[in-house]
Amino acid sequence: MQKITPFLWFNGRAEEAMHFYVSIFKDAQVGDVSYYGEAGPGPKGSVMVAGFHINGQQFLALNGGPEFSFTPAVSFVVNCDTQGEIDYYWEKLAADGGKHQACGWLQDKFGLSWQIVPPILSEFMRGIDAKKANRVMQAMLKMTKIDIALLEKAYAGE
Incomplete structure (x- = not known):
């Protein structure tokens, strides 16, 4: 147990x-x-x-x-290694009346909140380079569904 x-x-x-x-x-x-x-x-x-x-x-x-009822104050994080995984869970969990939200969050049809994120996001954010972390944060804040390629570009300064 x-x-x-x-x-x-x-x-x-x-x-x-x-x-x-x-x-x-x-x-x-x-x-x-x-x-x-x-x-x-x-x-x-x-x-x-x-x-x-x-x-x-x-x-x-x-x-x-x-x-x-559920509130976003409690959510489940789904760590996704690939963009394909993010896309899959993003669509499946928000199906049939769910709602896409900002920064990789969504609410399923029952009102339960989920964060669909790649582990690399936290790696980028906790790095010792504050400028890189800030660029990644700024990029993520513009996203609804997380886009790994755009996070990587922000981290690289592109």
Whole structure:
């Protein structure tokens, strides 16, 4: 059992979310699903908690009702080594009503925020050359979806 498990609150769409995320990530699988019984609070027989795994990380999705919703204050970072990976996750996670946002962020159709970024971005930003880091920051701030080639050009001073 992992020490910390993301526990995501949905309003009646936990099972749909589980299947959506499992369909996007290549190393993903459906886990255990539990259902509300006589005691509720959800309708008897409806999904209470849907478990799933992505890249070995367990997630739990609760049908908790309309009381809470996601905000960008919590997001998941997807580290992508290639532009092809960025493009893939960018389109898949924002499909069916999701929203593209600035600087590699997007919100999926459930309102959950994701950051689709290459690890090289943080390497460029934490370098000891402040001028290069500033150029990369300025380039990234103009982007919606991250473009690795443009980041590399900014880092090189082109």
